[in-house]
Amino acid sequence: MHTTLAWIDYLIMVIYFAFVLGIGFALKRFMKTSTDFFLSGRSIPAWVAGLAFISANLGAQEVIGMAASGAKYGISTAHFYWLGAIPAMVFVGLFMMPFYYGSRARSVPEYLRLRFDEKTRGLNAISFAVMTVMSSGISMYAMAKLIETLHIFDPLMQALGLPMSYVFHLSIIVSALITLGYVYLGGLTSAIYNEVLQFFLIVAGFFPLVALGLWNVGGWEGLVAKCPPGFGHAWKGMTNPDNNPLGVEWFALAMGLGFVLSFGYWCTDFLVVQRAMAADSMSSARRTPLIAAVPKMIFPFLVILPGLIAVALPTPTAADLPAGAPESVVKAESMGKGIIPAKVDSAGVVQVDTNGKPVLDYDLAIPNMLLHYFPTGMLGLGLTALLASFMSGMAGNITAFNTVWTFDIYQAYIKPQASDKHYLWMGHFATLFGTVISIAAAYVATKFNNIMELLQLVFAFVNAPLFATFALGMFWKRATADGAFYGLVSGIGAAALHHGLTLPGGSEPGIKGGWIHVLHPYRNEMAQNFWTAIWAFSVCLVVTIAVSLVTKPRPDKELQGLVYSLTKHDVDEHLPWYKSPGFFGIVVVLLSISLNLIFR
């Protein structure tokens, strides 16, 4: 790529970072107790918690990844939203929040301890802590890579007299310092406030991009006509894996993605649940995911459409590129699809897959769209929006990590009876070393070329069985502690076994699967992932039920407020019907169904 950013682009970035850190400083004086630092003193209004709820998840994987999937699979990528996220968000708001918020647990692992026992909590706390620092490190890595590719810091390096090879290190350090700065100063409140700020910035940066792009290709009709066949439909051809771009049939899609993976993520991942737990009242906590669902429904138009537009645009030929562009760039661009170039290794050779086709660098869909449509000025805003999304992802992980570390690992196993002041200090310290481990994870990521897929896989391993544990724990009072623990362990085992016995098409056995023996090939990674989740969930469900039935149940009075059948349900009776979470939930589900029908 060949960009030149002007002073105004840098000025926009600097102003944004000044605001981000300013919010941290402004909130510093409110951080007096551990509740203030880790739970925002449970004082966040519903709409703020709601926007933070989706924004904390709007990191690198989301913005870059969804555009990449849009370019690869078309509008069926929207299933992650309309079939997956929305129903799960309605479910967590209506049915699960009363237990999370009502039990006064400070974290998801802590709820597991209240409902089951210490060993289930420990397993969840440790796997979750590892997952958060890993994904924060990967956000950092992706951000540094992007800054390097787009040459954002090059003038700075020149001014400082440092070699260009240091851009990557400088990006990692600067992004880590800024995130550390605002989380350290203002805790969860600062992360939440910044997530809301970032949300609006992301919309401001991407909305004009999509508008210009759509206008350019001739609206929705023009876009579909210029895209590969099947890209304009979400459901067409879903009866058979061979007839649609996703390579799955409707059952794997609805069960694997719509039910297990999405419910697993949105209902049990502390990173998002923490935002609702910080709400100022039970009714705000229940409305948090419901409010979040409204912008979430519209997000495919902001993050998936740029990917489709990038594929629909004419591929630049060598003649379109400026004179003097390196040969590798010319070769990569003209071998790409739309404005998505082929991947080039460090020696300038275009990479090809096992079928001899060039491997496309789908992750460049969004950055290339920004460079294609935005002049100086707006380009600065677009890049700032992109950086803001990386920051959201990182800070969300760091705040979830410091809470789980302090309450579920440090307080539970290392120092149980310390003062609140001590835990507040530990929270600050955990923020610091969480950031340091994230930096280490970012450097580990540079050693692997498919670390993103590895992380997705870990999500399928950890979150999918956990949802079975939660569903049984919250709605079946007979589920016991031993049932939950052994169910969880065998669910994770089943995921590993399934992964070891299957392989997506076009890949070598190893990190992508098949490391035991290839019993069954899948069309692609997506199909394999969905089925891994289905197996993990089902095995966990069956084992939990079986073990629970042969172990001794807990008496009813110990489970009050933790289980559906033993909890009062009239929490929202003081609200008129049109303001009740139930009504809001139905409206959201109906809207989501209509989107599925419109883009079927």
Added chain:
Amino acid sequence: MSLDIRVPIGLLFLCLGGLLTGFGIVTHFTNPGIYTMSLNVNINLWWGLVMIAFGAAMFYYGRRGVALAGTKPEAKDALAAGDLD
């Protein structure tokens, strides 16, 4: 917390919107060629104006919100829901 998030959001959008609008006006006369890539739309000017309008609305409601701090949670809930747009 007595910091209403709408105040800093409003200020940020006023700053960035003002900057883009100003830049859009200047480039309209000095360097209109840069807008061929945005399909001959002076995107800096127009989007800058939209951002100023949004920033001003956020700032106004944020300041009003600070004045109402201290009201009962239920009342705050109702206000927040009303201000969602």
